Amino acid sequence: QGTSVGFYKRTCPQVESIVSKTVQSHFSSDPSIAPGLLRMHFHDCFVQGCDASILIDGRNTEKTAGPNLLLRGYDVIDDAKKQLEAACPGVVSCADILALAARDSVVATRGASWQVPTGRRDGRVSLDSDTSNLPGFTDSIDVQKQKFSAKGLDTKDLVALVGAHTIGTSACQFFRYRLNNFTTTGPDSTIDPSFLPRLQALCPPNGDGSRRVSLDTDSQNRFDTSFFTNLRNGRGILESDQKLWTDTSTQPFVQRFEGPIRGLLGLRFDFEFGKSMVKMSNIEVKTGTQGEIRSVCSAIN
Numbered sequence: 001q002g003t004s005v006g007f008y009k010r011t012c013p014q015v016e017s018i019v020s021k022t023v024q025s026h027f028s029s030d031p032s033i034a035p036g037l038l039r040m041h042f043h044d045c046f047v048q049g050c051d052a053s054i055l056i057d058g059r060n061t062e063k064t065a066g067p068n069l070l071l072r073g074y075d076v077i078d079d080a081k082k083q084l085e086a087a088c089p090g091v092v093s094c095a096d097i098l099a100l101a102a103r104d105s106v107v108a109t110r111g112a113s114w115q116v117p118t119g120r121r122d123g124r125v126s127l128d129s130d131t132s133n134l135p136g137f138t139d140s141i142d143v144q145k146q147k148f149s150a151k152g153l154d155t156k157d158l159v160a161l162v163g164a165h166t167i168g169t170s171a172c173q174f175f176r177y178r179l180n181n182f183t184t185t186g187p188d189s190t191i192d193p194s195f196l197p198r199l200q201a202l203c204p205p206n207g208d209g210s211r212r213v214s215l216d217t218d219s220q221n222r223f224d225t226s227f228f229t230n231l232r233n234g235r236g237i238l239e240s241d242q243k244l245w246t247d248t249s250t251q252p253f254v255q256r257f258e259g260p261i262r263g264l265l266g267l268r269f270d271f272e273f274g275k276s277m278v279k280m281s282n283i284e285v286k287t288g289t290q291g292e293i294r295s296v297c298s299a300i301n
């Protein structure tokens with residue numbers, strides 16, 4: 001009853017090539033759509049399951065909620081949907097397009113590929129008030145773990161999936177508070193002191209809070225393990241990211257994802273990321289006769 005690889009094999013064999021070509025062509029003119037689409041899929045799956053509820057336009061929909069205001073890549077999904085409606089009308093869900101586009105975004109940034117099970121149906125509900133279960137950048141590791149385990153994802157999945165921050169950027173407004181007066185004695189002490197001036201220069205106290213800074217310093221366009229090395233070195237940008245290193249329950253996973261195979265404890269980040277993505281992409285999916293196949297991704301039928 002769940003999703004399966006090759007769900008559209010008979011009904012729309014071109015689906016994967018249409019989505020990947022569309023992602024590639026948008027990526028070549030604007031590389032920021034890769035992190036945009038990956039994050040969008042995560043924010044879709046955590047609210048009402050992976051059902052494209054994030055794509056619905058209108059008043060008080062998920063899109064209008066705080067954590068979703070800076071999402072990007074909606075036009076890529078609309079473009080792919082248009083082509084798919086021409087090739088196989090009424091067949092491919094917007095939720096599946098987004099799941100495929102997230103994978104193709106990792107491939108575009110030279111990460112490892114994985115097979116994406118399909119067969120999701122699109123939801124009919126999108127409410128900004130449902131977005132409170134999305135993790136926040138000040139969340140403790142306990143809260144992060146709770147929010148992930150509520151969706152069937154364990155600690156290893158948490159660390160692997162947050163590894164998505166190996167690409168993309170954050171606005172200064174989400175971490176600038178760590179750089180000055182974080183405590184009575186000064187900046188967040190978990191920040192590498194030799195790195196601090198660089199961040200302070202990028203995000204001065206009264207500067208532009210919307211200015212964007214790499215989440216993985218010096219490697220924002222490459223889907224690699226550098227993000228974990230940066231965490232080890234006190235170079236995490238978000239408070240929630242740096243805590244993955246300071247917390248004793250998540251640090252071992254950061255260590256294991258950082259290096260290439262290290263004996264029996266070694267975990268390949270690229271492989272584990274794909275595995276955890278398949279789990280995340282199956283959160284509360286609607287299949288069979290549930291939901292609908294939207295004709296336009298930004299509106300319910």
Ligand code: HEM
Binds near residue numbers: 034139162164167170
């Ligand atoms: C504890 C969990 C997480 C928290 C608190 C968190 C928080 C954030 C924040 C605050 C930003 C900056 C947004 C902006 O300024 O536009 C961000 C960016 C991003 N997040 Fe996460 N995130 C989490 C987990 C994840 C997961 C699981 C994924 C995907 C699998 C993900 C993918 C991304 C990507 C790719 C970006 C860069 C977006 C861009 O460049 O447009 N995040 N995240």
Ligand SMILES: [Ca+2]
Binds near residue numbers: 044045053
């Ligand atoms: Ca959703």
Ligand SMILES: [Ca+2]
Binds near residue numbers: 165166216220224225
């Ligand atoms: Ca990187």
